[in-house]
Amino acid sequence: MADLNRLPRRERRQRAADPLTRFDLVDAARKPVATYSDGRDPAASPEPPIDREARRWRGESSSAV
Secondary structure: OOOOOOOOHHHHHHHHHHHHHHOOOHHHHHOOHHHOOOOOOOOOOOOOHHHHHHHHHHOOOOOOO
16 A cells, blocks of 8 residues: 555655554464454364365265365
């Protein structure tokens, strides 16, 4: 958004840093996105519920993965 608004680099960085500091997320901002979990526990549900439901409707066994 800052690029679209043609803000100077210093102002872009400051605008991005302000909410991170306000909500104590400075450390999280440095963490690569790929290291975050999607919230599912693979051990608890090895197959997403939507896939299980689709297999059930198609008459397939859930172990036919």
